[in-house]
Amino acid sequence: MTNIFENCSYHSIYEPFLLNCTNTTEQCYLIRYVDTIQQLNFWLNTVIPIILLSIALILNIYFLFILVPEYIGMSDVVRKQYVFVLSRGVSMLTATSAELVIRCIPVPSIDYTFFFLFFIIDDVGFYTLLGSYxxxxxxxxxxxVRPIFYSLRISARTIYLFAAxxxxxxxxxxxxxxxxxxxxQAEGPFSCDVEHCQPIINVIVYSIIAISxxxxxxxxxxxxxxxxxxxxxxxxxGSDTSAFRSARTRLAWTLFTFTLISLSEAIPDFYMVGMKIDSLMGTCMNFYRADHLVIPVIMNSFQILAWLVTVRYSSQTTKRFSRSIALxxxxxxxxxxxxxxRRRLLGHVSCLLIFLSPTETVKKFQVTYVYSCCGTNEEKAGGHS
Incomplete structure (x- = not known):
């Protein structure tokens, strides 16, 4: 077989998979974009998301580590305000864990069932999160605004039902x-070709996501x-209290976070509505237009782009990058x-600073300070009795 890349000054490790793509005279030009897209996939779909997701996993575990004991000790009246906060924390942790597992654990085979489960795990945590918002x-x-109605008509049981x-x-x-x-992505209950079915599916999915x-x-x-x-x-x-200001601030940041997630979903989906990209990047069809696929690789939220014929993997780059930040x-x-x-966070920070303090005076009273800032109210009450 003739090597169409033998006269090129630039060579790529992916050339053996493209030797049959002889219907072009610009193979030396296109092969550069093959490497560019592969590098984008590696950094945007693997390295950066794993780093961000690892940070998100630690933050969400710590968030629940603080929230769960607080939630258990709350009265039913106060607990009503934190049902969806707890739901958000669990959704965040589930989504973060699922994203990391999908990236770090290899799968033996990739078929319709794999993609079906992948998309369910990928989306359920975020849709639950949106409902919690x-x-x-x-x-x-x-x-x-309606405190009487809230106190008399909205019980903790009602909120639990809404959360379920x-x-x-x-x-x-x-x-x-x-x-x-x-x-x-794969053959399943029905076949979906690139030319006719895929654009329709993109419109349907985008419409559902947009409404959501x-x-x-x-x-x-x-x-x-x-x-x-x-x-x-x-x-x-009665509306300028610290609690009210904190509530408005949390809501403003919630809106910011939600907008970030919305953009991470909507922009790539809107961009891909009219796109027709073969799911196998190793095919000649995509090689011939490799110079036009850099942006789709970044924006693509649904298609599976791969350079090797026998290996395919997800390239939901922009969505996952933005989602990682939102997490x-x-x-x-x-x-x-x-x-x-915040009170519990500051207490833990104080404990950490005490342990790290080099002064002998602080070390002398370290046990007392740590006990006072880290101990629970019950422990401290028991200590004084």
Missing amino acids: VGSAVLLYLAT GNLVGSVLLSITTAIFQAAV FIIPIFTLSFVLITLHFHKNRMGGI IVDPLCGLLFDPRM
């Missing part, structure tokens, strides 16, 4: 979108604007802007 915002609105409904709805929505997304994100973003914006006008209408009476921002905002979480 809406639930938290609605509860904040009711507790602030959010989970069930997220699973059903994820299954629906996963059926279509997996069909684009438009409803929460309008809800969050409405609640934030309403709270602002409520503060002005009340003239600062860091959300628990960080909770730790910094929730009064209960």
